[in-house]
Amino acid sequence: MSDEKTRCTRCILPADYPNVSFDADGVCRVCREHDVRYGSIDWEARERTLGRILDRYRGRGLKYDCMVPFSGGKDSTFTLWTIKNRYGMNPLAFNFDNGFLDSDALSVVKKSCRKLGVDLYTYTPDTGLLNRVYRRALEQTGEFCSACVVLMPTAIFRAADIHGIRLIVAGFSDELEAPPRETSYMDRTCFWNIMKGGFSRKELKWDFFFPSWKRMFGVKQINLPDYIRWDLPMIYETLNRELDFGRSMASVRYDCLGTPHSSYLFSRRTGFGKYEYLYSNMVRAGVISREEALRIVAEREPKEPPEGFDDFLAGMGTDRSILDGIEKKSVFNFRTRPGLIRNIAIRIREMLP
Numbered sequence: 001m002s003d004e005k006t007r008c009t010r011c012i013l014p015a016d017y018p019n020v021s022f023d024a025d026g027v028c029r030v031c032r033e034h035d036v037r038y039g040s041i042d043w044e045a046r047e048r049t050l051g052r053i054l055d056r057y058r059g060r061g062l063k064y065d066c067m068v069p070f071s072g073g074k075d076s077t078f079t080l081w082t083i084k085n086r087y088g089m090n091p092l093a094f095n096f097d098n099g100f101l102d103s104d105a106l107s108v109v110k111k112s113c114r115k116l117g118v119d120l121y122t123y124t125p126d127t128g129l130l131n132r133v134y135r136r137a138l139e140q141t142g143e144f145c146s147a148c149v150v151l152m153p154t155a156i157f158r159a160a161d162i163h164g165i166r167l168i169v170a171g172f173s174d175e176l177e178a179p180p181r182e183t184s185y186m187d188r189t190c191f192w193n194i195m196k197g198g199f200s201r202k203e204l205k206w207d208f209f210f211p212s213w214k215r216m217f218g219v220k221q222i223n224l225p226d227y228i229r230w231d232l233p234m235i236y237e238t239l240n241r242e243l244d245f246g247r248s249m250a251s252v253r254y255d256c257l258g259t260p261h262s263s264y265l266f267s268r269r270t271g272f273g274k275y276e277y278l279y280s281n282m283v284r285a286g287v288i289s290r291e292e293a294l295r296i297v298a299e300r301e302p303k304e305p306p307e308g309f310d311d312f313l314a315g316m317g318t319d320r321s322i323l324d325g326i327e328k329k330s331v332f333n334f335r336t337r338p339g340l341i342r343n344i345a346i347r348i349r350e351m352l353p
């Protein structure tokens, strides 16, 4: 890799990452924060807490004990397997198709549910509406992922609500997947400020807004990687043995078909790419080596528009002219929900038994 950038000596974050600083050994702030957060977790205690939470919800739903959002990737597949086979819950698997799932993942979804004996519920919103939302987000903010950041949790909540399910168990790993807070932010006030003018509130209500705080507070959501050690070699081994998963550590990747395009747009605005922070996360968590991450980033990080970029834009009903002035656009230009209200809402949901 002809890589001129100064990077963290442990992960691969570049010096142009926001608010990054390096210590005397060249280790970045994010790595140091990671060690504080994940260094001394008592996993046995966490697992006991998980057991207590699941006990509380087992046998309580109309039919299902909980719902597992299920994309067919390794994390959600392992979550579904664990909940069903290790903890004896009766989960509903929920597959949400935002139009960016690859067909491989969809076949894993069907096959795994069949093998596990789990009911599958799929929701595919009208792609015409979604494409208008993605286009509007791209035009206003220079990116489109924020639309899914709002859409996904809403769809997940709606699916649970419809089925009388009070517990959602997701496989989202904060350690591996969370975008840097310095570069992305989203809440529903901010989202509406981006969308208004292009949509009526009613058009977006079902798919992008929660019904009411009261109903929201009746559904608890947990992420399994917060409670059990997310040991990827063990996860792949289990899935291949139990569910004929057919993938290995070598194929570890991010599943959304939009990622190459969003990474390119991201680097146009910030100077560094999404793969740089995504694979930094993996290095930090010990999933892949630093050398391998650098190789993957060099291979995948698009400096030019990625293959299929024009078709991707055409799918949203637009073309490259939408990128005019993208360097100045950002979600941070739109008013957000006051931090205090947001924090109180998050606290209340976390306090659910």
Ligand SMILES: [Zn+2]
Residues within 6 Å of the ligand: 008, 009, 010, 011, 012, 013, 027, 028, 029, 030, 031, 032
């Ligand atoms: Zn680092």
